[in-house]
């Protein structure tokens with residue numbers, strides 16, 4: 278890259294978070310109008326509730342664009358083609374399969390990918406002799422729990438699950454991950470410790486509270502040998518003091534416009550410390566420049 282190209286790239290990365298925030302700001306009038314027309318006064322007048330509602334509108338616009346740039350990493354990740362943050366041509370590990378929790382599933386942006394991913398035997402895609410719509414023959418996916426607390430997104434997720442034919446296999450749990458094991462918060466499906474084959478988190482651990490504690494709770498739900506598939510934006514590690522300072526300053530404005538999402542989380546450390554892993558293969562993709570304001574971690578952890 279010439280120095281001029283590097284400068285342009287640097288500038289693009291420095292302003293990218295501001296572009297996201299300005300898109301969110303443009304959704305404020307629609308969010309207010311929707312809450313008023315639905316008479317959701319408590320949400321309208323609660324800073325937290327309003328912020329979450331705004332995020333739901335923002336993500337409905339931005340999510341598809343984010344998905345189209347993230348697909349080149351997320352699809353290989355779920356297919357078992359990522360090692361140490363690098364996408365591989367060949368399968369290097371097991372694809373997502375079995376009983377799965379998708380954390381912060383949003384409006385179901387990745388539901389179509391789940392419906393296309395294969396893995397197990399032909400027989401597993403048949404339930405009681407009836408083929409489950411949307412599950413590819415040969416798929417090893419037996420159950421997916423989509424955990425999503427934003428009511429607007431949870432509703433969109435339900436519609437999306439039907440659209441891609443995953444109804445019957447994909448169950449929406451309209452809760453924050455922190456309430457999953459709280460019988461007071463949820464009287465629905467109980468997920469037993471050691472009963473889950475895979476956890477999938479795509480761009481959502483930036484939004485969950487008490488990440489250390491919640492990562493530990495989720496670790497307990499995994500079976501021995503279970504895998505956690507991760508694609509998350511995180512605190513900058515490679516950028517040096519100036520990039521780190523700029524990211525912290527951005528984070529203040531970010532928290533007003535992007536719901537509970539935060540820029541400076543050390544998610545990789547929280548995941549590594551969640552429990553004893555037999556293998557950890559997560560890293561920042563090497564093609565991301567050190568001045569990237571939304572740097573990522575990509576890969577899997579195996580219990």
Ligand SMILES: C[S@@+](CC[C@H](N)C(=O)[O-])C[C@H]1O[C@@H](n2cnc3c(N)ncnc32)[C@H](O)[C@@H]1O
Pocket residue numbers: 336340380381382383384385386387424425426427430452453454455479480481484485486537
């Ligand atoms: C940036 S969106 C990503 C959604 C989806 N994973 C995708 O890639 O389109 C982050 C999601 O995390 C959800 N979220 C926020 N707090 C959460 C919590 N405590 N537990 C689970 N999900 C949460 C938000 O509602 C939002 O849908």
